[in-house]
Amino acid sequence: MKKKIYVTRQLPESVLSKLRDQFEVDMWTKEDQPIPKDILLEKVKGVHGLLTMLTEQIDSEVFGKAKNLEVVANLAVGYDNIDLEAAKKYDVTVTNTPEVLNETTADLTFALLLATARRIPEGVDYIKENKWETWSPLLLAGSDVHHKTIGIVGMGNIGEAVAKRATGFEMNILYYNRSRKEKAEDRLGAKYVSFDYLLNESDFVVCMTPLTDETKGMFDAEAFSKMKNSAIFINTSRGGVVNEDDLYESLKTKDIHAAGLDVFRDEPIHRNHPLLELDNVMALPHIGSSSVETRIKMMELAVDNIERVLKGEKPKTPVK
Ligand SMILES: NC(=O)C1=CN([C@@H]2O[C@H](COP(=O)(O)OP(=O)(O)OC[C@H]3O[C@@H](n4cnc5c(N)ncnc54)[C@H](OP(=O)(O)O)[C@@H]3O)[C@@H](O)[C@H]2O)C=CC1
């Protein structure tokens, strides 16, 4: 009998065909809607492999129902949606999709930084709303990026790719991690500093940490109060690292200058969320790794990981 795989979102057949040859594959057939939890709990019964999105909470309830489960392959590098303790308890391998998305996510992060600093969305709206009557000396004047100081919190795979882009703008690069990365310092000329120093000194504070118990809410009122009034905060990691009420207050009172956000505590962010009322917020719908090429690579990696585990081999990218 073939082993069974369940895929929690519609993915292209060109990617799944590799699995269909060897396994029985079933799939939630809506591309733009997450699978409801009650259906997921039914579908995982008897399944050996699960290919999940970051929109699903793979918790002890799911593991408890999936008695045959051997592998959960998450289509993301972040795995804060998966209960790793429960996975360990039920002896299930968890995999993610690191590295293949580094450059694409760094491109988006830098694009968000540039767009927020140079007020690009405002400029686009200005023309579309027919407001442009003449050139004027300070029309939509923004902040320079080149030669400024960027502070990267979470100098990991993507953080380093962001730093590489910053070198092209001749920026001064500061970073904060729990551990020092001397190789990155040599390669990128980045300087390892404390969290407080980074907040105090950076013109752009970029968050690239995973969401963990330690990082949850680390950008709070105290953190924002340490930033310059001219600082721009960029978050492409996870919304949970930010206390959004505190961020709103800091932006509203101009304690910090602006924010560019790709991720939110609750996604999709509610259209009436106070952050969206602010002119100094630029918001994107969690599209950091969203280029066609990279999303296909992520899917292929997730498929490869499932295939390997179900054939008794080591996956390429296990979550350790
Ligand atoms: N917006 C989007 O679409 C995307 C978002 N992401 C998010 O980006 C995150 C980072 O991805 P990636 O670069 O691949 O991950 P990495 O694991 O390569 O890097 C994470 C970095 O964060 C640091 N870090 C971890 N915990 C802390 C902490 N408590 N304080 C300070 N630094 C910390 C780590 O260093 P150390 O261990 O030394 O502290 C490490 O350098 C993902 O987890 C995901 O949430 C990723 C891709 C796309």
Ligand SMILES: O=CC(=O)O
């Ligand atoms: O948010 C995306 C990820 O890969 O993590």
